[in-house]
Amino acid sequence: MSLGMNVSHLKVLIDESQLRQRTRELGEQISRDYEGRQLHLVCILKGACVFLADLMRYLPLDISVDFMAVSSYSNSLHTSGEVKIIKDLDSSIQGRDVLLVEDILDTGLTVDYLLRTLHARCPRSLRTVTLLSKPARRIKFVEVAYVGFEIPSDFVVGYGLDYQEKYRNLPNICILKINE
Numbered sequence: 001m002s003l004g005m006n007v008s009h010l011k012v013l014i015d016e017s018q019l020r021q022r023t024r025e026l027g028e029q030i031s032r033d034y035e036g037r038q039l040h041l042v043c044i045l046k047g048a049c050v051f052l053a054d055l056m057r058y059l060p061l062d063i064s065v066d067f068m069a070v071s072s073y074s075n076s077l078h079t080s081g082e083v084k085i086i087k088d089l090d091s092s093i094q095g096r097d098v099l100l101v102e103d104i105l106d107t108g109l110t111v112d113y114l115l116r117t118l119h120a121r122c123p124r125s126l127r128t129v130t131l132l133s134k135p136a137r138r139i140k141f142v143e144v145a146y147v148g149f150e151i152p153s154d155f156v157v158g159y160g161l162d163y164q165e166k167y168r169n170l171p172n173i174c175i176l177k178i179n180e
């Protein structure tokens with residue numbers, strides 16, 4: 001595939017079939033846990049949009065979806081630790097069973113901030129699902145109910161995840177090595 005850039009520094013970490021299988025397993029687990037309840041999915045843009053789109057098709061539940069955008073990185077490979085809400089939710093989460101859908105848990109600062117913010121809005125319950133987690137990078141301990149894959153500390157792209165807005169369309173999760 002030609003993306004108009006040098007892709008020779010991309011190495012596949014998790015391929016399409018692994019992503020599909022694990023997403024299905026997470027969907028089955030979440031469906032069992034929320035059986036008979038209405039589940040409100042809060043997707044964190046932009047990175048988690050591909051994961052959400054696949055995960056929700058494995059949730060045969062009464063679901064609704066809302067989106068929130070935050071920025072914790074300013075086009076850099078390293079976290080700044082600063083979290084800013086760029087787009088807030090459209091609807092109230094008060095009294096609802098909310099599942100935060102994240103792409104990746106790195107230092108934990110973003111999810112920690114989001115959970116505190118959403119808790120203050122009085123949901124009935126609040127849990128998190130993240131496709132990826134880098135345990136070795138954690139600064140803030142955050143409780144995450146569902147984790148897709150634990151991965152090494154490398155910077156990854158694809159399946160929704162970007163580097164400077166590129167690579168989101170890769171079907172795999174790839175390690176990105178930048179020649180700086």
Ligand code: 5GP
Pocket residue numbers: 047072073079102103104105106107108109110111154155156157161162163
């Ligand atoms: P944290 O606050 O946990 O350090 O970072 C969470 C956010 O940082 C994620 O939602 C994601 O946007 C970004 N991030 C962290 N690690 C990576 C990575 O390896 N690749 C990409 N593309 N984004 C990352």
